[in-house]
Amino acid sequence: MSDERADSGPDERRDARPTAEAAGAGGGVGGRPPFDIVRVGHVELRVTDLDRARAFYVDLLGFVETERTQEVLYLRGLEERFHHSLALRRAESPGLGHIAFRVRSADDLARAEAFFRRLGRPVRWVEAGAEAGQGRALRAQDPFGFPVEFFCEIDEAERLLQRFDAYRGAFPMRIDHVNLFVPDVQAAHDWYTAELGFRCSEYTETAGAQPRVWASWLFRKPNVHDVALMNGAGPRLHHVGFWVADTASVLRACDILAAAGRVAALERGPGRHGISNAFFLYLRDPDGNRIELYTGDYLTADPDFRPIRWSLDDPRRQTFWGHAAPPSWFEEASPVEDVRDGSFVPLSEPLLQDRPHTVT
Amino acid sequence: MSDERADSGPDERRDARPTAEAAGAGGGVGGRPPFDIVRVGHVELRVTDLDRARAFYVDLLGFVETERTQEVLYLRGLEERFHHSLALRRAESPGLGHIAFRVRSADDLARAEAFFRRLGRPVRWVEAGAEAGQGRALRAQDPFGFPVEFFCEIDEAERLLQRFDAYRGAFPMRIDHVNLFVPDVQAAHDWYTAELGFRCSEYTETAGAQPRVWASWLFRKPNVHDVALMNGAGPRLHHVGFWVADTASVLRACDILAAAGRVAALERGPGRHGISNAFFLYLRDPDGNRIELYTGDYLTADPDFRPIRWSLDDPRRQTFWGHAAPPSWFEEASPVEDVRDGSFVPLSEPLLQDRPHTVT
Amino acid sequence: MSDERADSGPDERRDARPTAEAAGAGGGVGGRPPFDIVRVGHVELRVTDLDRARAFYVDLLGFVETERTQEVLYLRGLEERFHHSLALRRAESPGLGHIAFRVRSADDLARAEAFFRRLGRPVRWVEAGAEAGQGRALRAQDPFGFPVEFFCEIDEAERLLQRFDAYRGAFPMRIDHVNLFVPDVQAAHDWYTAELGFRCSEYTETAGAQPRVWASWLFRKPNVHDVALMNGAGPRLHHVGFWVADTASVLRACDILAAAGRVAALERGPGRHGISNAFFLYLRDPDGNRIELYTGDYLTADPDFRPIRWSLDDPRRQTFWGHAAPPSWFEEASPVEDVRDGSFVPLSEPLLQDRPHTVT
Amino acid sequence: MSDERADSGPDERRDARPTAEAAGAGGGVGGRPPFDIVRVGHVELRVTDLDRARAFYVDLLGFVETERTQEVLYLRGLEERFHHSLALRRAESPGLGHIAFRVRSADDLARAEAFFRRLGRPVRWVEAGAEAGQGRALRAQDPFGFPVEFFCEIDEAERLLQRFDAYRGAFPMRIDHVNLFVPDVQAAHDWYTAELGFRCSEYTETAGAQPRVWASWLFRKPNVHDVALMNGAGPRLHHVGFWVADTASVLRACDILAAAGRVAALERGPGRHGISNAFFLYLRDPDGNRIELYTGDYLTADPDFRPIRWSLDDPRRQTFWGHAAPPSWFEEASPVEDVRDGSFVPLSEPLLQDRPHTVT
Secondary structure, three states: OOOOOOOOOOEOOOOOOOOOHHHHHHOOOOOOOOOOEEEEEEEEEEEOOHHHHHHHHHHHOOOEEEEEOOOEEEEEOOOOOEOOOEEEEEOOOOEEEEEEEEEOOHHHHHHHHHHHHHHOOOEEEEOEOOEOOEOOEEEEEOOOOOEEEEEOOEOEOOOOOOOHHHOOOOOOOEEEEEEEEEOOHHHHHHHHHHOOOOEEEEEEEOOOOOOOEEEEEEEOOOOOOOEEEEEOOEOEEEEEEEEOOOHHHHHHHHHHHHHOOOHHHEEEEEEEOOHHHOEEEEEEOOOOOEEEEEEOOOOOOOOOOOOEEEEOOOOOOOOOOOOOOOHHHHHOOEEEEOOOOOOEOOOEOOOOOOOOOOOO | OOOOOOOOOOEOOOOOOOOOHHHHHHOOOOOOOOOOEEEEEEEEEEEOOHHHHHHHHHHHOOOEEEEEOOOEEEEEOOOOOEOOOEEEEEOOOOEEEEEEEEEOOHHHHHHHHHHHHHHOOOEEEEOEOOEOOEOOEEEEEOOOOOEEEEEOOEOEOOOOOOOHHHOOOOOOOEEEEEEEEEOOHHHHHHHHHHOOOOEEEEEEEOOOOOOOEEEEEEEOOOOOOOEEEEEOOEOEEEEEEEEOOOHHHHHHHHHHHHHOOOHHHEEEEEEEOOHHHOEEEEEEOOOOOEEEEEEOOOOOOOOOOOOEEEEOOOOOOOOOOOOOOOHHHHHOOEEEEOOOOOOEOOOEOOOOOOOOOOOO | OOOOOOOOOOEOOOOOOOOOHHHHHHOOOOOOOOOOEEEEEEEEEEEOOHHHHHHHHHHHOOOEEEEEOOOEEEEEOOOOOEOOOEEEEEOOOOEEEEEEEEEOOHHHHHHHHHHHHHHOOOEEEEOEOOEOOEOOEEEEEOOOOOEEEEEOOEOEOOOOOOOHHHOOOOOOOEEEEEEEEEOOHHHHHHHHHHOOOOEEEEEEEOOOOOOOEEEEEEEOOOOOOOEEEEEOOEOEEEEEEEEOOOHHHHHHHHHHHHHOOOHHHEEEEEEEOOHHHOEEEEEEOOOOOEEEEEEOOOOOOOOOOOOEEEEOOOOOOOOOOOOOOOHHHHHOOEEEEOOOOOOEOOOEOOOOOOOOOOOO | OOOOOOOOOOEOOOOOOOOOHHHHHHOOOOOOOOOOEEEEEEEEEEEOOHHHHHHHHHHHOOOEEEEEOOOEEEEEOOOOOEOOOEEEEEOOOOEEEEEEEEEOOHHHHHHHHHHHHHHOOOEEEEOEOOEOOEOOEEEEEOOOOOEEEEEOOEOEOOOOOOOHHHOOOOOOOEEEEEEEEEOOHHHHHHHHHHOOOOEEEEEEEOOOOOOOEEEEEEEOOOOOOOEEEEEOOEOEEEEEEEEOOOHHHHHHHHHHHHHOOOHHHEEEEEEEOOHHHOEEEEEEOOOOOEEEEEEOOOOOOOOOOOOEEEEOOOOOOOOOOOOOOOHHHHHOOEEEEOOOOOOEOOOEOOOOOOOOOOOO
16 A cells, blocks of 8 residues: 555644644643643533424434423433533523533632633632532633633433434434634634643644634544634634534434425535544534534544644645535524623624635 | 324325326336337446546446456446446547447347337447447437447356455446436437336426426336436436445545545535435546446336326425535536447437526 | 456356256246236234234334234335335234235236146135235245235335434335245245246255255345245245345344343344345344345346356355354244145255254 | 333443542542553564465555564554554564553653562563664563553654545554453452553453452543453453444455455454444454454543443343354463563463353
8 A cells, every 4th residue: 555645635744833732732741731621511502492402402313311491401412421411591592501611620620710710701600400410610701702611520311322222313422522713713722722731633724924723623532622713703603513423323314304304404514524534514403503413533642643734725624525615604603602691792803814715 | 103294205196297107117018118128238438548537437436347448448346247337438528429228138139220220210230349248239329319229248247246355446336327418308208118118216397287307217127217317408418327335335435536636526415316315426537427326226116116206396306405416517418429420419408497496 | 456266155157057047037038927926025924912013123123104903013114115015913823924925917916816726726815905905915825835925906105215204223124035944945946937937046056966956046026036945844934034225224223122122133143145145134023033134135137147056065155254143043934824724834844954064 | 212221231320349440540639650651552463474464454454554674564554643553573473572552751651660660570671663663662561461562752654544545444543452361350450540540441240249350441542441351361462452433344344354265364243342332343363363343432531430330241241232252252362472582471370260151
């Protein structure tokens, strides 16, 4: 088998650009992060009709219902051992309630509070049980306006991984990541890597003498990402990604939604991303919140995993097979709540062009 | 499991429209066809560079080379027991040489000659061996201008179905069908069913008080089709369809072509057709000839299989998942040769609108 | 790609042995069969508990219930357009009620009656509606003791092929074949090919100077088989085969049954047969009736498709991957009813050894 | 979807037995391990014929050759970015050369040396380049007799993850784990968790008042394991597990090996393990070394992931679908080298019964 190839896509050989990479990726070399994030834990989305949302997520896609209160539907994937990875909260309009990260210990919660207070960011505690099944948690507004929660304790729920007789729909396995529209990706990338200890697996950079990070894939758990940052008007949630076990699950989701008369939910895909190697499908739930079904990425456990750089105008970056994404995919996203009062955080325009030249 | 459904797509309950259906579908009730076609057997495409074509079909897609002469590359699929199902002939420009149907016996060849001569259509014999591996064959220009060949004898070749160690690329299994642009689909549909004994599995009809067949899927072997007729400037070959065993083979073809820098070959798909239920991918070979990788259709062995009717403007007809086809897919196709001199047959404009209102 | 291979398994080059092959395979050369069988249509199995059977076939495997009477549960696959392909009839013990073949026209029923009366075989008519959804049908005991039914008219049912939101379990698509234990396979092979126009796709032969057919795969619809005959104490039904669309459906059936505590239902497989190339799984229903989930065979439309010969002791014949089948698979099978009174037909011992030397 | 179930298999609710679990799983609570192991990095197997081994691993299974010296063939998987994950060294008999773990930094190598010297275990340095592509590494004999190597620096190699045109065979992606026969699993489990910071994902325990760990799955990278310990005469290497992306890759390996006349290489599977949920296939290379193709396990990133306990006699533990493993799978394994002189380490008999009662 020959390894030669003229036009290899991403430049894996180049020195990693992202300025904070050295510190961020080191993980233990130099300063440790102020508190220890394990992984993205759940996302709370706003939906206007819990029954309609349940029909979509549970009946068609196959998420497992753990608990339902008057206001919130708590769902989990088939592989997950905890109470929920997706909370759908009744609200007057769609949007993002918060993104929750699991931290390693209760001490990390205290350290997170101190960290955000030191930064002068809004912070508040959410008492145990306020979010069903979950212990005391901290909410903060990150410097880029995103409502982030940190929790440590959460009830276990039956893991259904081997309850194959209970599998339905697309067989969603577990939450994988969130993807965020951020006006200044370079700044957010630097902060998440240097301050919170995220590492970068892949990134997109603008051309020219002074390249800037246009998008970045950041991880704590060792696969491609827990958080992706993309250049765009923000803060907005672009999508929540759920991992499925194989490409067949993605295709089955297409067939099921189309058969059920929900073809409008199929926004983009199935296809393959150059970045992350993911086989993807983007769906819009009945309120327009976007989720991704996602499989096919890789492990990033090695401490010297060098970020893979993509040029913004490399056509294989977003769409390995050459498919154009619809304009909605670049333009539409979910507003995010202020952790203090639940109002939506105002948007800022992105610093860079909002999509590649290769997209028309 | 409930069978109810508000918006069932195709109307399977309606009386079959196609006027010649009663006779054509009967197969034995009433008149037998004048000669007995078994199935589509092979297609001869014109290519400008045999080496470049071989790199595409053999090296990337995994077709098996049976024989190569100065002028022609003879290929077959992994399931096939005969010399070739795809012949690539060196020519100055791309296009269709001929479409070959296998007939049941040598007597059928004689009957076919009589039939076409009676119609006053151009006919000529191709001597045994002129096409490698093949016995004496008859070529004729059908009433719609297509160069059709009929053959009975063909050399066997090793069937590689269980030579899994020799599988490469997309694992192409066998030729499945041809798809043709015809200016008057109703007329061609009527002729192929009433005269040649093809049966109709599915068809698309225009709306209004006087519906016309806009497209038709016709078969001799009992799956969805050997020949599809679509409304368009013609006679032109839209594509040749090759059957693969699973959706994974289709996705692998996308990945392989993109990895090899041949993303431009991926014209449309992967996706699912409402019609035929096929999971499809349309590829353009290096000369622009179009082939389809195809899986997921069904058996039509029952004599009372009633054709499934689709409305031209049903959005699920062409694209069950709601994806738009690119304009090229509606506009571009291969010119076809005159069986007498190899010149291209002039085109006529289609009688009906050239694509659905749902396509923009 | 090289075609050379020292130890190619089946001998596809040898002259077809089965003595009746010439007539049987010719199909039109020489005498036509006395009546025209289209394909295997359904099987009626005896079960002792309809609810328990329903839990297995519908709830776990995903068969679709068309109708349930006091005595019979009528099921169909997702691709099927007709009332049922599997009838489960309440009875005091498991077994085979009958095997039904669809014939082309009502005239074929009359011709079938004459044919069996001429042979002096037991024959009786089943009035329209006696079997739900079905027109008048003929039952006969074939010369080898099998209760066979012939029918032409049957109600349509909604085809669920594109109702992907209704898919459950293993996604069973359609009935494919029956497999029978016959004491004298050579005789049954000769009769089914020479008298009823079945063609042979593959067969197993004993070694020695006077080879005998040990097993035979016979078809009317053009894939590998509608009926398989295997050497064994009979007449008994070995299994009914249902076609699924892909290997993933077979694996999913294993996972579902095991998760549901029904691991004992998994008798053999998943694996690949050398014969037919099928990817298979053999299941025992709660009464011990055996079914197969089956995918991966091939088309046999060509009139000169020469039967593939396998030596009985070729280890790749039954089990391409080398797995031994459990003794139960060779020994156990369902008794079959006498069409006159529903009693079981007495068994005869097989003429040949009951399993290959390679099986221990 | 109901969560009820009478006979749920593994007892996930029971308090974790393994005595060293509290310390080992804590990771940061209490003592840190003396040096930081990232993951299993590669395995060196002894083979008697490099060409024959290459035909098996590269030509049939699709491993990628990075480098070949006179004595060693260095292979990697398609996802891997480093020089090798499998080294095949020419030797007079099969066996295990060493198991290599990647450590986080050069300092960890020094700490590892001190640690093993303190224990009085044999230790030696392997100079940079002695193993191709690799920096200075430490070899030691662990307390149970296994030759383990620790390395930090290793050359990068082109990652072929998106070179789909170069995929061959079973598409092996990356090394996943080693599985070891150990006479005293409880002791080895305790040492690897308490001393080296491995965490336990699943374990098998004997019945009775004083349960003992019979087998244990231990990880550093957060999936099910880097190292599995099984009760058996040892020290011996049971197998090296390589991860593939899907079940289809496993089935394709079966087909390819059988087609190539290598059916004897298929020792066990395909099937599903209850433990780890893996879809597995066990192969014997031409020298009898055993590898596993493996997919379908899950993430274990959460710090409070409680080990899943299985009873030794739970039939779903080893074989979720009920298949018996062949005796060879329980009895045969590879001897391991002494790091000092390359001689084989003598075996000790296992403390517990050598296989479950459910296995006959």
